[in-house]
Amino acid sequence: MAKPIPTPDSQSGLAALQALIRERSPLAALQVFHARLGDVFRINLPGFTPVVLVGPRAARFVLTDGADNFRWRNERDPVTELLRHGVLVEDGESHDRLRALIGEAMPRAAFDRFVEIMVRRCDQVTATWPTEGVVDMLVEMRKITLLILLEALYRVDITRDLERLWRPILTLIRAISPGLWMLWRGAPRPGYDAARKAMAAYLFAI
Structure with a gap:
Protein backbone atom coordinates (compact mmCIF):
# COMPACT_ATOMS: atom_id res chain seq x y z
CA MET A 1 0.00 0.00 0.00
CA ALA A 2 1.37 3.39 -1.02
CA LYS A 3 2.31 5.74 1.77
CA PRO A 4 0.59 9.14 1.89
CA ILE A 5 2.75 12.03 0.76
CA PRO A 6 3.87 14.09 3.79
CA THR A 7 2.62 17.66 4.09
CA PRO A 8 3.95 20.39 6.39
CA ASP A 9 2.31 20.90 9.77
CA SER A 10 1.80 24.36 11.26
CA GLN A 11 5.24 24.40 12.91
CA SER A 12 6.99 23.47 9.66
CA GLY A 13 4.95 26.07 7.81
CA LEU A 14 5.94 28.76 10.30
CA ALA A 15 9.62 27.79 10.09
CA ALA A 16 9.44 27.87 6.29
CA LEU A 17 7.79 31.30 6.34
CA GLN A 18 10.49 32.62 8.67
CA ALA A 19 13.19 31.26 6.35
CA LEU A 20 11.45 32.81 3.34
CA ILE A 21 11.31 36.23 5.00
CA ARG A 22 14.87 35.98 6.31
CA GLU A 23 16.51 34.90 3.05
CA ARG A 24 13.97 36.37 0.61
CA SER A 25 13.93 33.21 -1.46
CA PRO A 26 11.33 30.44 -1.86
CA LEU A 27 14.24 27.99 -1.93
CA ALA A 28 14.86 28.69 1.75
CA ALA A 29 11.31 27.57 2.55
CA LEU A 30 11.76 24.43 0.45
CA GLN A 31 14.95 23.61 2.34
CA VAL A 32 13.01 23.73 5.61
CA PHE A 33 10.34 21.38 4.26
CA HIS A 34 12.98 19.02 2.86
CA ALA A 35 14.82 18.86 6.19
CA ARG A 36 11.61 18.12 8.10
CA LEU A 37 9.64 15.98 5.65
CA GLY A 38 12.22 14.11 3.57
CA ASP A 39 12.85 13.76 -0.16
CA VAL A 40 9.16 13.71 -1.16
CA PHE A 41 6.56 16.13 0.16
CA ARG A 42 3.49 18.10 -0.87
CA ILE A 43 2.88 21.81 -0.33
CA ASN A 44 -0.71 22.96 0.09
CA LEU A 45 -1.09 26.39 -1.48
CA PRO A 46 -4.29 28.14 -2.61
CA GLY A 47 -5.19 26.57 -5.95
CA PHE A 48 -1.77 24.93 -6.24
CA THR A 49 -0.60 21.76 -4.44
CA PRO A 50 2.77 20.79 -5.90
CA VAL A 51 4.58 17.59 -4.98
CA VAL A 52 8.31 18.19 -4.51
CA LEU A 53 10.89 15.44 -5.14
CA VAL A 54 14.48 15.96 -4.05
CA GLY A 55 17.74 14.15 -4.81
CA PRO A 56 19.31 11.97 -7.52
CA ARG A 57 16.86 9.07 -7.13
CA ALA A 58 13.94 11.43 -7.56
CA ALA A 59 15.56 13.07 -10.59
CA ARG A 60 16.11 9.69 -12.24
CA PHE A 61 12.52 8.68 -11.55
CA VAL A 62 11.07 11.89 -12.98
CA LEU A 63 13.37 12.13 -16.01
CA THR A 64 13.93 8.47 -16.90
CA ASP A 65 12.31 5.56 -15.06
CA GLY A 66 8.90 7.13 -14.53
CA ALA A 67 8.97 9.81 -17.22
CA ASP A 68 5.84 8.46 -18.93
CA ASN A 69 3.84 9.19 -15.77
CA PHE A 70 4.50 12.93 -15.91
CA ARG A 71 3.51 15.78 -18.16
CA MET A 106 24.66 17.28 -30.02
CA PRO A 107 26.42 14.20 -31.42
CA ARG A 108 29.16 12.63 -29.33
CA ALA A 109 31.72 13.71 -31.92
CA ALA A 110 30.93 17.36 -31.15
CA PHE A 111 31.71 17.11 -27.45
CA ASP A 112 35.35 18.14 -27.87
CA ARG A 113 34.14 21.36 -29.51
CA PHE A 114 31.62 21.89 -26.73
CA VAL A 115 34.29 21.48 -24.04
CA GLU A 116 36.55 23.98 -25.80
CA ILE A 117 33.67 26.47 -25.93
CA MET A 118 32.91 25.95 -22.23
CA VAL A 119 36.51 26.58 -21.19
CA ARG A 120 36.89 29.63 -23.44
CA ARG A 121 33.64 31.25 -22.32
CA CYS A 122 34.46 30.63 -18.65
CA ASP A 123 37.82 32.31 -19.19
CA GLN A 124 36.11 35.21 -20.98
CA VAL A 125 33.77 35.96 -18.09
CA THR A 126 36.19 35.32 -15.23
CA ALA A 127 38.72 37.64 -16.89
CA THR A 128 36.36 40.53 -16.13
CA TRP A 129 36.22 39.78 -12.40
CA PRO A 130 38.06 42.16 -10.07
CA THR A 131 41.15 40.80 -8.33
CA GLU A 132 39.63 41.93 -5.04
CA GLY A 133 36.00 42.26 -4.07
CA VAL A 134 32.84 40.22 -4.51
CA VAL A 135 30.99 39.01 -7.60
CA ASP A 136 27.46 37.62 -7.77
CA MET A 137 28.05 34.03 -8.85
CA LEU A 138 24.43 33.48 -9.87
CA VAL A 139 24.64 36.38 -12.31
CA GLU A 140 28.04 35.33 -13.63
CA MET A 141 27.01 31.71 -14.14
CA ARG A 142 23.97 32.85 -16.09
CA LYS A 143 26.23 34.87 -18.38
CA ILE A 144 28.54 31.92 -18.92
CA THR A 145 25.60 29.62 -19.62
CA LEU A 146 24.13 31.94 -22.26
CA LEU A 147 27.47 32.41 -23.98
CA ILE A 148 28.07 28.65 -24.10
CA LEU A 149 24.57 27.71 -25.17
CA LEU A 150 24.28 30.15 -28.06
CA GLU A 151 27.72 29.38 -29.45
CA ALA A 152 27.49 25.61 -29.00
CA LEU A 153 24.04 25.15 -30.54
CA TYR A 154 23.65 28.18 -32.82
CA ARG A 155 27.24 29.29 -33.46
CA VAL A 156 26.27 32.78 -32.29
CA ASP A 157 28.44 35.06 -30.16
CA ILE A 158 26.11 37.03 -27.91
CA THR A 159 28.93 39.01 -26.26
CA ARG A 160 28.19 42.36 -27.93
CA ASP A 161 24.44 42.03 -27.34
CA LEU A 162 24.63 40.74 -23.78
CA GLU A 163 24.64 44.15 -22.09
CA ARG A 164 21.61 45.27 -24.11
CA LEU A 165 19.69 42.05 -23.50
CA TRP A 166 20.66 41.46 -19.88
CA ARG A 167 17.79 43.42 -18.33
CA PRO A 168 15.13 41.65 -20.46
CA ILE A 169 16.74 38.29 -19.64
CA LEU A 170 16.61 38.95 -15.90
CA THR A 171 13.01 40.15 -16.17
CA LEU A 172 11.96 36.89 -17.82
CA ILE A 173 13.93 34.77 -15.34
CA ARG A 174 12.18 36.50 -12.45
CA ALA A 175 8.81 35.91 -14.10
CA ILE A 176 9.27 32.12 -14.29
CA SER A 177 11.12 31.65 -11.00
CA PRO A 178 9.24 30.61 -7.84
CA GLY A 179 7.56 33.70 -6.48
CA LEU A 180 4.29 35.54 -5.94
CA TRP A 181 2.69 33.86 -8.99
CA MET A 182 2.52 30.62 -6.99
CA LEU A 183 -0.06 32.29 -4.73
CA TRP A 184 -1.52 34.88 -7.12
CA ARG A 185 -1.77 34.01 -10.79
CA GLY A 186 -2.55 37.61 -11.70
CA ALA A 187 0.45 39.07 -9.90
CA PRO A 188 1.89 42.13 -11.70
CA ARG A 189 4.96 41.51 -13.88
CA PRO A 190 6.48 44.91 -14.67
CA GLY A 191 8.36 44.91 -17.96
CA TYR A 192 7.45 41.33 -18.85
CA ASP A 193 5.80 41.99 -22.23
CA ALA A 194 8.57 44.31 -23.40
CA ALA A 195 11.23 41.83 -22.27
CA ARG A 196 9.58 38.95 -24.13
CA LYS A 197 9.32 41.02 -27.31
CA ALA A 198 12.98 42.02 -27.08
CA MET A 199 14.15 38.43 -26.65
CA ALA A 200 11.81 37.11 -29.34
CA ALA A 201 13.15 39.68 -31.81
CA TYR A 202 16.74 38.68 -31.05
CA LEU A 203 16.11 34.94 -31.28
CA PHE A 204 14.15 35.20 -34.53
CA ALA A 205 16.97 37.32 -35.97
CA ILE A 206 19.55 34.62 -35.37
Whole structure:
Protein backbone atom coordinates (compact mmCIF):
# COMPACT_ATOMS: atom_id res chain seq x y z
CA MET A 1 0.00 0.00 0.00
CA ALA A 2 1.37 3.39 -1.02
CA LYS A 3 2.31 5.74 1.77
CA PRO A 4 0.59 9.14 1.89
CA ILE A 5 2.75 12.03 0.76
CA PRO A 6 3.87 14.09 3.79
CA THR A 7 2.62 17.66 4.09
CA PRO A 8 3.95 20.39 6.39
CA ASP A 9 2.31 20.90 9.77
CA SER A 10 1.80 24.36 11.26
CA GLN A 11 5.24 24.40 12.91
CA SER A 12 6.99 23.47 9.66
CA GLY A 13 4.95 26.07 7.81
CA LEU A 14 5.94 28.76 10.30
CA ALA A 15 9.62 27.79 10.09
CA ALA A 16 9.44 27.87 6.29
CA LEU A 17 7.79 31.30 6.34
CA GLN A 18 10.49 32.62 8.67
CA ALA A 19 13.19 31.26 6.35
CA LEU A 20 11.45 32.81 3.34
CA ILE A 21 11.31 36.23 5.00
CA ARG A 22 14.87 35.98 6.31
CA GLU A 23 16.51 34.90 3.05
CA ARG A 24 13.97 36.37 0.61
CA SER A 25 13.93 33.21 -1.46
CA PRO A 26 11.33 30.44 -1.86
CA LEU A 27 14.24 27.99 -1.93
CA ALA A 28 14.86 28.69 1.75
CA ALA A 29 11.31 27.57 2.55
CA LEU A 30 11.76 24.43 0.45
CA GLN A 31 14.95 23.61 2.34
CA VAL A 32 13.01 23.73 5.61
CA PHE A 33 10.34 21.38 4.26
CA HIS A 34 12.98 19.02 2.86
CA ALA A 35 14.82 18.86 6.19
CA ARG A 36 11.61 18.12 8.10
CA LEU A 37 9.64 15.98 5.65
CA GLY A 38 12.22 14.11 3.57
CA ASP A 39 12.85 13.76 -0.16
CA VAL A 40 9.16 13.71 -1.16
CA PHE A 41 6.56 16.13 0.16
CA ARG A 42 3.49 18.10 -0.87
CA ILE A 43 2.88 21.81 -0.33
CA ASN A 44 -0.71 22.96 0.09
CA LEU A 45 -1.09 26.39 -1.48
CA PRO A 46 -4.29 28.14 -2.61
CA GLY A 47 -5.19 26.57 -5.95
CA PHE A 48 -1.77 24.93 -6.24
CA THR A 49 -0.60 21.76 -4.44
CA PRO A 50 2.77 20.79 -5.90
CA VAL A 51 4.58 17.59 -4.98
CA VAL A 52 8.31 18.19 -4.51
CA LEU A 53 10.89 15.44 -5.14
CA VAL A 54 14.48 15.96 -4.05
CA GLY A 55 17.74 14.15 -4.81
CA PRO A 56 19.31 11.97 -7.52
CA ARG A 57 16.86 9.07 -7.13
CA ALA A 58 13.94 11.43 -7.56
CA ALA A 59 15.56 13.07 -10.59
CA ARG A 60 16.11 9.69 -12.24
CA PHE A 61 12.52 8.68 -11.55
CA VAL A 62 11.07 11.89 -12.98
CA LEU A 63 13.37 12.13 -16.01
CA THR A 64 13.93 8.47 -16.90
CA ASP A 65 12.31 5.56 -15.06
CA GLY A 66 8.90 7.13 -14.53
CA ALA A 67 8.97 9.81 -17.22
CA ASP A 68 5.84 8.46 -18.93
CA ASN A 69 3.84 9.19 -15.77
CA PHE A 70 4.50 12.93 -15.91
CA ARG A 71 3.51 15.78 -18.16
CA TRP A 72 5.98 18.42 -19.26
CA ARG A 73 3.25 20.87 -20.22
CA ASN A 74 1.25 22.71 -17.58
CA GLU A 75 -0.92 25.43 -19.05
CA ARG A 76 -0.86 27.37 -15.76
CA ASP A 77 2.91 27.39 -15.50
CA PRO A 78 4.75 30.64 -16.36
CA VAL A 79 7.37 28.64 -18.30
CA THR A 80 4.65 27.36 -20.64
CA GLU A 81 3.30 30.88 -21.08
CA LEU A 82 6.78 32.20 -21.88
CA LEU A 83 8.03 29.46 -24.22
CA ARG A 84 4.64 28.42 -25.64
CA HIS A 85 6.23 25.50 -27.46
CA GLY A 86 9.50 23.60 -27.04
CA VAL A 87 11.04 20.53 -25.46
CA LEU A 88 10.50 21.85 -21.92
CA VAL A 89 6.75 22.31 -22.38
CA GLU A 90 5.67 19.57 -24.81
CA ASP A 91 4.38 16.05 -24.21
CA GLY A 92 4.07 12.82 -26.17
CA GLU A 93 5.23 12.55 -29.79
CA SER A 94 5.98 16.26 -30.02
CA HIS A 95 8.33 16.05 -27.04
CA ASP A 96 10.04 12.94 -28.44
CA ARG A 97 10.53 14.60 -31.83
CA LEU A 98 12.07 17.70 -30.29
CA ARG A 99 14.40 15.62 -28.10
CA ALA A 100 15.52 13.71 -31.19
CA LEU A 101 16.33 16.99 -32.95
CA ILE A 102 18.38 18.12 -29.97
CA GLY A 103 20.20 14.79 -30.02
CA GLU A 104 21.11 15.32 -33.67
CA ALA A 105 22.52 18.74 -32.81
CA MET A 106 24.66 17.28 -30.02
CA PRO A 107 26.42 14.20 -31.42
CA ARG A 108 29.16 12.63 -29.33
CA ALA A 109 31.72 13.71 -31.92
CA ALA A 110 30.93 17.36 -31.15
CA PHE A 111 31.71 17.11 -27.45
CA ASP A 112 35.35 18.14 -27.87
CA ARG A 113 34.14 21.36 -29.51
CA PHE A 114 31.62 21.89 -26.73
CA VAL A 115 34.29 21.48 -24.04
CA GLU A 116 36.55 23.98 -25.80
CA ILE A 117 33.67 26.47 -25.93
CA MET A 118 32.91 25.95 -22.23
CA VAL A 119 36.51 26.58 -21.19
CA ARG A 120 36.89 29.63 -23.44
CA ARG A 121 33.64 31.25 -22.32
CA CYS A 122 34.46 30.63 -18.65
CA ASP A 123 37.82 32.31 -19.19
CA GLN A 124 36.11 35.21 -20.98
CA VAL A 125 33.77 35.96 -18.09
CA THR A 126 36.19 35.32 -15.23
CA ALA A 127 38.72 37.64 -16.89
CA THR A 128 36.36 40.53 -16.13
CA TRP A 129 36.22 39.78 -12.40
CA PRO A 130 38.06 42.16 -10.07
CA THR A 131 41.15 40.80 -8.33
CA GLU A 132 39.63 41.93 -5.04
CA GLY A 133 36.00 42.26 -4.07
CA VAL A 134 32.84 40.22 -4.51
CA VAL A 135 30.99 39.01 -7.60
CA ASP A 136 27.46 37.62 -7.77
CA MET A 137 28.05 34.03 -8.85
CA LEU A 138 24.43 33.48 -9.87
CA VAL A 139 24.64 36.38 -12.31
CA GLU A 140 28.04 35.33 -13.63
CA MET A 141 27.01 31.71 -14.14
CA ARG A 142 23.97 32.85 -16.09
CA LYS A 143 26.23 34.87 -18.38
CA ILE A 144 28.54 31.92 -18.92
CA THR A 145 25.60 29.62 -19.62
CA LEU A 146 24.13 31.94 -22.26
CA LEU A 147 27.47 32.41 -23.98
CA ILE A 148 28.07 28.65 -24.10
CA LEU A 149 24.57 27.71 -25.17
CA LEU A 150 24.28 30.15 -28.06
CA GLU A 151 27.72 29.38 -29.45
CA ALA A 152 27.49 25.61 -29.00
CA LEU A 153 24.04 25.15 -30.54
CA TYR A 154 23.65 28.18 -32.82
CA ARG A 155 27.24 29.29 -33.46
CA VAL A 156 26.27 32.78 -32.29
CA ASP A 157 28.44 35.06 -30.16
CA ILE A 158 26.11 37.03 -27.91
CA THR A 159 28.93 39.01 -26.26
CA ARG A 160 28.19 42.36 -27.93
CA ASP A 161 24.44 42.03 -27.34
CA LEU A 162 24.63 40.74 -23.78
CA GLU A 163 24.64 44.15 -22.09
CA ARG A 164 21.61 45.27 -24.11
CA LEU A 165 19.69 42.05 -23.50
CA TRP A 166 20.66 41.46 -19.88
CA ARG A 167 17.79 43.42 -18.33
CA PRO A 168 15.13 41.65 -20.46
CA ILE A 169 16.74 38.29 -19.64
CA LEU A 170 16.61 38.95 -15.90
CA THR A 171 13.01 40.15 -16.17
CA LEU A 172 11.96 36.89 -17.82
CA ILE A 173 13.93 34.77 -15.34
CA ARG A 174 12.18 36.50 -12.45
CA ALA A 175 8.81 35.91 -14.10
CA ILE A 176 9.27 32.12 -14.29
CA SER A 177 11.12 31.65 -11.00
CA PRO A 178 9.24 30.61 -7.84
CA GLY A 179 7.56 33.70 -6.48
CA LEU A 180 4.29 35.54 -5.94
CA TRP A 181 2.69 33.86 -8.99
CA MET A 182 2.52 30.62 -6.99
CA LEU A 183 -0.06 32.29 -4.73
CA TRP A 184 -1.52 34.88 -7.12
CA ARG A 185 -1.77 34.01 -10.79
CA GLY A 186 -2.55 37.61 -11.70
CA ALA A 187 0.45 39.07 -9.90
CA PRO A 188 1.89 42.13 -11.70
CA ARG A 189 4.96 41.51 -13.88
CA PRO A 190 6.48 44.91 -14.67
CA GLY A 191 8.36 44.91 -17.96
CA TYR A 192 7.45 41.33 -18.85
CA ASP A 193 5.80 41.99 -22.23
CA ALA A 194 8.57 44.31 -23.40
CA ALA A 195 11.23 41.83 -22.27
CA ARG A 196 9.58 38.95 -24.13
CA LYS A 197 9.32 41.02 -27.31
CA ALA A 198 12.98 42.02 -27.08
CA MET A 199 14.15 38.43 -26.65
CA ALA A 200 11.81 37.11 -29.34
CA ALA A 201 13.15 39.68 -31.81
CA TYR A 202 16.74 38.68 -31.05
CA LEU A 203 16.11 34.94 -31.28
CA PHE A 204 14.15 35.20 -34.53
CA ALA A 205 16.97 37.32 -35.97
CA ILE A 206 19.55 34.62 -35.37
